[in-house]
Amino acid sequence: MGTIIRHTFLDSNGIRMHVTDAGRGYPILLCHGFPELWYSWRRQINALAEAGFRVLTPDLRGYGGTDAPEEIEAYVMRELVEDIHELFDALGIDKAGVVGHDWGGALAWQFALRHPERTERVCSLNAPHLAPAPVPPSIALRDAYGLTDKTYYMRHFLEPGVAERELEADVRDTFQKLMRPGKYADAVEAFMTVGDGTSLLGKIGPGETFLSKIDLDTYVRIYKRTGFRGGLSWYRALDLSWEQDKDLPSSEIELPAMLIVAEKDPLLRADLVEQLTRPHVKNLRVERLDCGHWTQQEKPTEVSNLLIDFFGDLRDPSME
Structure with missing residues (x-):
């Protein structure tokens, strides 16, 4: 008999959130990245539930079955963190292990920073934790990549409607081109550097996806x-988040933390992610996996085993 995944909708921070709930035991929250869904954790849900955890996987604000407000201001980091804070209240959870990948990893770090009293331990896949930059992110990206033949995808995302038109023109083609194993790292590289500013996917050639039918x-x-x-709005709120959070009193996290980095991720490069994170996370464990950007989907067993090891002693012994 497989794990029973319960789907529910809850009110949190002024929006209606879709969240899945599986297993019983110590709660572990899994936060997805872009462009994903709760579904990106499907393999970890089963493994963690069978290992004796209660596994919670929301569609984050703007995604899937969760509300997607129109206003860009609704996607600043403070609101995203508060979504999780109030979701814990709605679920009757005092404290949990918090895990995230990509944007979900950034959210996991920020939740642990702002609500350490609600975070037992924190784990990020691929996403660094760092202090606010001295200039807004859009300016930093302009200075790093400019408006050349390697315009960075995050700048390409900023104008409403532009990225939507390309990504939504053929949704099946979009996911087949993006979600590929590490040996196709050049596809992610092509997506990152948009070329002449007109195409996210046009430079990506044939290749296999790790997704089943x-x-x-x-x-x-x-x-x-x-x-x-909805997902693109997280990028469009970057400068607003920076303006709100540039003067946070501290970026240091003292909780037990694990960073999982992907050796073949050209977007969030393993060495750089670790280098950026270490100064701000005192109790950090780093693990490396031989895969591309979509870590928990490409290496589901390895990620599940690392999470079970990291959170394992929190389980109720009677459930093992």
């Missing part, structure tokens, strides 16, 4: 309904 159909079905605007 069912997985691909799931992403396509949901994104055809929702589009990509």
Whole structure:
């Protein structure tokens, strides 16, 4: 008999959130990245639930079955953190292990920083934890990449409607091109450096996806309904978040933390992610996996085993 995954909708921080709930035991929250869904953790849900944890996987603000407000101001980091804070209240959870990948990793770090009293331990896949930069992110990206033939994708995302039109033109093609194993790191590199500023996907050639037909159909079905605007709004709120948070009193996290980095991720390079994180996280464990950007989907067993090891002693012995 497989793990039973319960789907529910809860009010949190002024929005309606879709969250899955599986297993019983110590709660572990899993936060997805862009462009993903709760579904990106499907393999970890089963493994963690069978190992004796209660596993909670929301569609984050703007994604899937969760509300996607129109205003860019609704996607600043303070609001995203508060979504999780109030979700804990709605679920009756005092404290949990918090895990995130990509944007979800950034959210996991920020939740641990702002609500250490609600965070038992924190784990990020691929995303660094760092102090606010001295200039807004859009300026830092302009200075780093300019408006040349290697315009950075995050700047390309900033104008509403532009990225949506390309990503939504053929949703199946979008996911087949993006979600590829580490040996196709050049596809992620092509996506990152948009070229002449007109194409996110045009330079990506043929290649295999690690998604099964069912997985691909799931992403396509949901994104055809929702589009990509909600997830893109996280990028469009970067400068607003920076303005609000540039004077935070501290960026240091003292909780037990684990950083999982991907050796073949050209977007969030393993050495750089570790280098950026270490000065701000005192109790840090670093693990490396031989994969590309989509870590928990490409290496599901390895990620599940690392999480079980990291959180294992929190389990109720009677459930083992």
